Amino acid sequence: MTLVIRVDPDRPDRDSIARAAGCLRRGGLVAFPTETVYGLGAHALDPVAVQRLFEAKGRPANDPLIVHVSTFDQIAALTRSVPAEARALADRFWPGPLTLVLERSERVPNEVTAGLDTVAVRIPSHPVARALLAAADLPVAAPSANLFSRPSPTRAAHVLEDLDGRIDIVLDGGTTDVGVESTVLDLAHGTPTVLRPGAVTLDQLRTVIPTVVLRSPEAADGRTAMASPGLLARHYSPRAPLTLYEGRAEPALEALAADARTAMAAGSRVGILAPREELEAIRSMMDRPDPPPHVEDLGARHDLAEIAQRLYAALRAFDSAGVDLIFARTVSAEEGLGAAIRDRLRRAAAGRIVTS
Numbered sequence: 001m002t003l004v005i006r007v008d009p010d011r012p013d014r015d016s017i018a019r020a021a022g023c024l025r026r027g028g029l030v031a032f033p034t035e036t037v038y039g040l041g042a043h044a045l046d047p048v049a050v051q052r053l054f055e056a057k058g059r060p061a062n063d064p065l066i067v068h069v070s071t072f073d074q075i076a077a078l079t080r081s082v083p084a085e086a087r088a089l090a091d092r093f094w095p096g097p098l099t100l101v102l103e104r105s106e107r108v109p110n111e112v113t114a115g116l117d118t119v120a121v122r123i124p125s126h127p128v129a130r131a132l133l134a135a136a137d138l139p140v141a142a143p144s145a146n147l148f149s150r151p152s153p154t155r156a157a158h159v160l161e162d163l164d165g166r167i168d169i170v171l172d173g174g175t176t177d178v179g180v181e182s183t184v185l186d187l188a189h190g191t192p193t194v195l196r197p198g199a200v201t202l203d204q205l206r207t208v209i210p211t212v213v214l215r216s217p218e219a220a221d222g223r224t225a226m227a228s229p230g231l232l233a234r235h236y237s238p239r240a241p242l243t244l245y246e247g248r249a250e251p252a253l254e255a256l257a258a259d260a261r262t263a264m265a266a267g268s269r270v271g272i273l274a275p276r277e278e279l280e281a282i283r284s285m286m287d288r289p290d291p292p293p294h295v296e297d298l299g300a301r302h303d304l305a306e307i308a309q310r311l312y313a314a315l316r317a318f319d320s321a322g323v324d325l326i327f328a329r330t331v332s333a334e335e336g337l338g339a340a341i342r343d344r345l346r347r348a349a350a351g352r353i354v355t356s
């Protein structure tokens with residue numbers, strides 16, 4: 001049985017946090033809200049707890065975990081050395097949605113790092129995560145609290161959809177703020193490189209380290225030892241196959257509408273995902289079919305924060321609606337959270353990308 005404990009997201013009560021922290025200390029699994037998505041926590045220095053975590057998620061053992069801590073001092077014990085860049089980034093972005101990959105110390109179990117000589121660390125800012133980490137007084141390995149390859153959870157209900165009965169406790173602190181995962185920045189292999197675009201943007205990172213580069217998606221299958229979610233073609237996916245339409249708006253929307261119409265004519269239940277302003281155009285291009293497709297509104301096209309926050313809930317809504325096929329429009333990756341949103345949509349599409 002999984003125990004659900006509701007907590008105030010801003011001021012979680014001490015008894016609830018103490019109960020969850022005790023569970024972590026004893027090797028249990030606790031899902032909790034962070035500012036990005038819900039994490040599934042386990043005692044990072046307890047290999048048995050970490051193995052349970054991999055089993056609960058169905059996560060392959062070669063996919064390393066991010067270790068969450070509450071103070072910068074705790075990082076010294078997990079790493080061989082802390083470069084000056086890490087301190088500068090910590091001053092600017094921690095607590096917050098940035099993960100740093102650093103050289104690991106002997107204390108970190110191989111299970112956590114998937115045998116790599118590096119460890120990924122971050123200090124989250126969500127008050128519930130902070131309170132839990134402080135009360136547990138441990139480094140906590142915490143991947144997203146979903147079954148492997150499924151969309152990350154942004155609400156406690158999503159965690160239960162995937163993991164009810166497989167984990168000990170869910171701290172329900174409502175909907176998460178950012179909605180996409182942390183930015184993963186590698187500081188252990190020469191030029192600082194973003195392995196996974198996320199809530200902290202490239203431009204923001206460059207205000208602290210001007211030389212930061214984004215790893216190109218093509219490089220993703222090269223350095224296989226450097227497992228990053230980017231290496232996995234299929235990730236963050238709803239159950240129904242999703243096709244993504246990239247490129248110029250008008251031809252992309254026309255292609256989407258035509259493919260959706262064809263699928264509906266063939267008897268498929270169709271889902272459509274697009275920014276609010278484009279949904280109306282798609283509907284009229286489809287000649288307003290009856291019955292209508294299942295439509296999920298991604299949010300206002302220029303409000304990338306809103307789109308990031310809604311993205312995973314929208315992907316999961318297609319599962320609840322029981323659609324057979326999903327046709328989705330992407331967003332511009334040019335600025336801000338766009339790079340992270342486009343990255344997640346591409347992985348949800350698992351290679352089914354139509355470019356106009």
Ligand code: AMP
Binds near residue numbers: 064066120181230
């Ligand atoms: P998740 O917590 O499910 O969002 O996944 C954590 C991701 O962080 C992994 O899939 C990796 O891509 C990345 N990560 C964790 N540890 C390392 C590491 N030592 N080196 C590179 N990437 C890492």
Ligand code: MG
Binds near residue numbers: 144152
């Ligand atoms: Mg994940």
